[in-house]
Amino acid sequence: MSHAEKEITRIMSILTSAIAEHRLPPGTRLKEEVIAGLLEANRNHVRAALRRLAIEIKVVSLVPNKGARVAQPSRDEAKDVFSARLVLEKAVVEQAVAQMSPAKANALLKQLEKEAQAIRANDRQRMIRESGEFHKLIAQISGNRVLAELLEGLITRTSLIIALYQETTDVKCALEEHQRLAQALIDKNPDTAIALTEEHMHSIESHLQLDLVEKEIDLGLALGVNFSV
Amino acid sequence: MSHAEKEITRIMSILTSAIAEHRLPPGTRLKEEVIAGLLEANRNHVRAALRRLAIEIKVVSLVPNKGARVAQPSRDEAKDVFSARLVLEKAVVEQAVAQMSPAKANALLKQLEKEAQAIRANDRQRMIRESGEFHKLIAQISGNRVLAELLEGLITRTSLIIALYQETTDVKCALEEHQRLAQALIDKNPDTAIALTEEHMHSIESHLQLDLVEKEIDLGLALGVNFSV
DNA sequence: TGACGATAAATTGTTAACAATATAGTTTGA
DNA sequence: TCAAACTATATTGTTAACAATTTATCGTCA
Structure with a gap:
């Protein structure tokens, strides 16, 4: 196992624990540089780790050009x-x-x-x-x-x-x-x-609320405003 | 999905098919440049694809500094x-x-x-x-x-x-x-x-020969030579 | 001859500079 | 005051040059 791989798995396991133990709530923004700074790691390695977490375990979600967040599975x-x-x-x-x-x-x-x-x-x-x-x-x-x-x-x-x-x-x-x-x-x-x-x-x-329908929120209703003619 | 990701999945799927359909036998050396040339792809993308095939599906095995081969699972x-x-x-x-x-x-x-x-x-x-x-x-x-x-x-x-x-x-x-x-x-x-x-x-x-013991081959015996004192 | 070591070539691995994009901030004008 | 346009900053994405390592080639010498 090369040095790079070790680094990547190290970063992965730190992030995985943090997510699994609810220290990083769903939706949390995961900036590459910030993580690199905190873990004293190379941004390339952080980047690779985030991609693997997104693809392999799906606990991270990636949006092109907008970066990584802790996933929010439907x-x-x-x-x-x-x-x-x-x-x-x-x-x-x-x-x-x-x-x-x-x-x-x-x-x-x-x-x-x-x-x-x-x-x-x-x-x-x-x-x-x-x-x-x-x-x-x-x-x-x-x-x-x-x-x-x-x-x-x-x-x-x-x-x-x-x-x-x-x-x-x-x-x-x-x-x-x-x-x-x-x-x-x-x-x-x-x-x-x-x-x-x-x-x-x-x-x-x-104990989970998995049966609520994914609700299309009626914005107007939610804001107490009615735009109907 | 970004361009890079598309490229990587394209390369992955070509390699996966080739391995699954027995066009690339187990043990085959997979040189990054050669693949990149054949698929008109960037070596970086080929590299990423090989790593993912190794980690995610384990149909490729990587040896640090020695490159990738079609895996030979035990x-x-x-x-x-x-x-x-x-x-x-x-x-x-x-x-x-x-x-x-x-x-x-x-x-x-x-x-x-x-x-x-x-x-x-x-x-x-x-x-x-x-x-x-x-x-x-x-x-x-x-x-x-x-x-x-x-x-x-x-x-x-x-x-x-x-x-x-x-x-x-x-x-x-x-x-x-x-x-x-x-x-x-x-x-x-x-x-x-x-x-x-x-x-x-x-x-x-x-129909598979999975029950043969992974034999420690006695080199001396195999070569018909006896080194015993 | 063939073992050894040196040199060159091939191949993989790493990185930091640069490009592209998104976000935040600022100015301007009506 | 507000919105639109512009600028600056922050952040992500890409790449090609370089470094490190392995493999191949070749020559030397015992």
């Missing part, structure tokens, strides 16, 4: 992401059960403890991060690198969607659901594990 | 790709059944006819292409853009894997399996469609 896109993620999560859980071992069980328990710590500390960002890490750990345990990589992108994307469409600002505490899922994995109980995954994902999605 | 990677693809294909088939309509049924039949034509013409490359298009069409019919995009990458990747690990050089004729699957979709029979998908994917994979 409700339709959000639904597709959730649906796709559910597919991958179930597959990964199923394969993870087959790969279960004492060491892996231990890794799961350790991760749950991190999540619990974040909650006790009332550290919102850490909660989001560790919750994501739990899902990534399952993907890793599954042993299928391809599935894991695809899922990882969707997990980040989901986090952005939550930032955009979750009404209550308080983090949905998923610890209990995670604990039950982990137990099913450790018990090598695929049916339960898959069922819990399904519940868990639906539970997250149900 | 047997392990190939297995993961097949496993992941099966997951996505099943999901997409399931969602496609729910989206079925006369127009979409028609599109499926039209695509099958293209495949049949390719076979009648004994045009190997067209056979590969149209076979891939059949799977992409189902993904598109499913209506889930996210799943479709992920699957599309895996379809291309699969084609490269087949080039690498299929012993018989003749294209495995999948028309009948495609016809049966299409019928199940048109009949809105999800169970049959999913079962046929599973069979179809396994059938393809079974």
